[in-house]
Amino acid sequence: MKHLILLNDPPYGTERSFNGLRMAHAWPGTAPWPRSPSS
Incomplete structure (x- = not known):
């Protein structure tokens, strides 16, 4: 699957x-979002 992200x-x-x-x-x-500070 492809994604296009425009900023x-x-x-x-x-x-x-x-x-x-x-x-x-x-x-x-x-990793789950948001990432934990320990990772």
Whole structure:
């Protein structure tokens, strides 16, 4: 299954795009979201 994630935000000044990329990277993993601090 393929997913397309669009991040429509300015590249500087906010962390929303970075947080979106982090979530997209963690999505197909086996760890539950949100990840526990110990992992």
